[in-house]
Amino acid sequence: MKYNNPIIKGFYPDPSVCKVEDTYYLVCSSFQYFPGVPIFESKDLINWKQIGHCLTRKSQIHLENVNSSGGVFAPTIRYNNGRFYMTTTNNTTNQNFYVWTDDIYSEWSDPIYVDQGGIDPSLYFEDEKTYFISNGKDDYGINGIVQCEIDIETGKKLTSSRTIWAGSGGRFLEGPHMYKINGRYYLIAAEGGTEFGHMVTYARGDSPYGEFEGYKDNPVLTNRNLGGYEIQGVGHGDLIQDDDGNWWLIHLGFRQSGQWEAYHHLGREVFLTPINFRENGWFTAGYNGTTTKSFSINNISRDVIQNEKKSYTFENTDWDKEWCYLRIPNSANYKFTRNKLSLRGTEITLDKEDSPTFIGLRQRDFNANISCDISIFDGESGITLYMDENHHYDLAIRKKGNGYEVIKKLNIGDIKSVEKTVCLEKNNISLVINASNRYYSFYIRSGDEEVYLGKAQTKYLSSEVAGGFTGVIIGLYAYGSSYCNYAEFTNFKCKYI
Incomplete structure (x- = not known):
């Protein structure tokens, strides 16, 4: 069977996976976005469906005014004695914690904190013992992979934290x-x-305490020497075994926008690479230690068909699953129906480390047609291609005197520029953005007429320019201070080509 990478597209970094009976469960980082830590399930490791989030309540995670790419770092999901555990870091508050649930389709517990530093915490269970593992500095001042034993009911440390491996030198x-x-x-x-x-x-x-001997051919998986190859940044993996005894590595990577253009704006995504254990117990990964765009492999049944959703609308998405907010939203500013979204704007703009009236979907591929009909009564509302508060492109309609206007606004670092303005007599319009690997192109549409407003390069929304660990979110937003500042969004569509 041949499958294609990535297996989950768009900004879903730092994947972790566990298996319960015949189902795999996967979680990813969410940083400043809410709800936190999206959860996916799969029966075949190839096709994944989002089923919810781990952090859905304000009491579970502090996100107020956290910095972009702060907040929720790399999670780990594990299952033990009938219970799921997800452990993660709030990097802004420097706290490691975990939550648990007996029903993965329901709510998770409030956080249980562990007094061990570092980031990227993980759990390992054996013989009624719980091992808590993270990176950082141990109780004796030694840097590396740090481990202690904890009481899983309370998070209390039962042993001192000590470094068990210093890595391979990277x-x-x-x-x-x-x-x-x-x-x-x-x-x-x-x-x-x-x-x-x-x-x-x-x-x-x-x-569990070693000594640990490093694999002599480390790194076991990397694309760092594949110059010009689309898939780069391969790392941060979690091992999983399937029902047939085959081992796999689920890990992150990203797709650069062109063969010789070292920029990525879709974020770090989820990849699947086969593992091969040798007779001596060491394992190798992928194709000569690299991850490729596709693998043809007999470890997956020919009956498995890799399906990919190509069109996202209000009607075929779930507001509570695929969509996300910036930090903790004010729910009074959002009204949802099956085919319409109503937003009430506030004085908080997209340029603030705060929670503007904003709801978005992750951009999942380079080539896409994005469109939405918008009606406003005051203020400004539109579509934003959002990387962070200093890097986003906005196509919006706003009130101007007794009339209205459509604007194309580019926000790149300290430069905030309205590049194009079109005056309107009415308060509704269709906004259209066509995306490619190198450019976003902006249009307004009225009936059969379409007006081109120019384009902007994708690289200015990339991690290489903006910094940080996230990816572009296709957001719908509203802004303004008057009581009448609300907007209605209909006929939203994001179609990947």
């Missing part, structure tokens, strides 16, 4: 996960930074 050692396979303990990690030098490394030992 920078930014992070993303640790532990497994017991054929009597040995395997510890995998990410190194090199979640950029073009990213990689997966691992070690193994005879106990």
Whole structure:
């Protein structure tokens, strides 16, 4: 069977996976977006459906005024004695915590905090013991992968935190996960930074505390030397075994916008790479230690068909699952129906580290046609291609004196520029954005007439320009201070080509 990477497209970084009976469950980072930590399920490792989020209540996560790419860092999902656990970091408050649920389709607990530093925490369960693992500095001042035992009911440390592996020598050692396979303990990690030098490394030992011997050919997986190849930044993986005994690595990576254009704006995505264990117990990954755009492999049944959703509308998406907010929203400013969205604007703009009236979908592919009909009564409302508060492109309609106007606004760092203005006599219009790997093109449509408003380069919304760890969100927003400032959005469509 041939499958294509990424298996989950768009800004869903730092994946972690577990398996319960015949179903796989996967979680990803969410940073400043709410709800936090999206959850997916799959029966075949290829096709994934989002089923909810772990952090759905204000009491579970502090996001007020957190910095962009702050908030919720890399989660880990595990299952033990009938209960799911998700552990993560709020990097803004420097707190490691976990939540749990007995029903993954329902609510998760309030957080239980663990007094161990670092980021990217993970759990390992064995013999009624719970091991808590993160990167950072241990109780003796030694840097590396740090581990302690905890009381899973309270989060209280039962042992001191000590470093169990210092990695293979790459920078930014992070993303640790532990497994017991054929009597040995395997510890995998990410190194090199979640950029073009990213990689997966691992070690193994005879106990959860080691000593751990690094794989002599580390990194086991990286695309760092594949110059000009679309898939880059491969790393931060989690191992999983299927029902047939095959092992896989689910990990992040990103797609750069062109062969020789080292920019990525879709965010870090979810990839699947096969693992091959040798007779000596060490394993290799992928094609000569790299991840490719597709794998033809007999480990997956020919009956499995990889399906990809190409069109996203109000009608075929779930407001509580695919859509997200910036930080904690004021629910009074949002009204949802099956085919219409009503937003009430506030004085909070998209340029603030706050919670403007905004709801969005992750951009999942380079080539797309995005459109929406908008009616306003006051203020400004429209579509934003949002990377962070300093990097976003806005196509909007706003009140101007006794009339209205459509604007194309580019926000790149400290430059905030209205590039195009078109006056209108009416208060409703169709906004259209066509996306490609290099450009966004902006239009307004009235009946059969379409007016071109220019284009903007995608690279200015990339991580290489904007910084941070997120990706472009296709957002609908409203802004303004008057009581009458509300907008109605209908006929939204994002179609990938």
